[in-house]
Amino acid sequence: MVQPQTVKREAFKHRDGFVILEDVTIGVCDTCGNRYYSAAILHAVHAVTTGAKAPERTEQIPVSHLESA
Template sequence: MYGYQCEYCEGKVRPKKVKREAFKHKNGFIILEDIVIGVCDECGNRYYSADLLHAVHDIATGMKPFERTEKIPVAHLSR
């Protein structure tokens, strides 16, 4: 999954361990911690493996357990 050219620029996609990464699923948001993702070394675009996205789906649909729930603040900005 790493070492190929970024689809948006001439950069290379490299593995990077991230502390937290949020994913939007039709059932809500999922946050995964301490995972390795692909990140372009030029533009910073993020790439996710199919296995990782399947895990997000499994957690969001209740097929895989999650460790905890956290509150996320939500607000509207004044117009």
């Protein structure tokens, strides 16, 4: 069964990078842990990625390549 759960931060990948929503309520499956998002959440992510809504802030994310053995 999918239960609502409020999470501190949830990251969404899109073609140009990531958007992080904070203090958002998502659905989480009790059995497998799958995460489910409402249309309102997905519309909010889309609004930020298209520039229709400005983000509250921008954070830097460290990026590195894994060295091959």
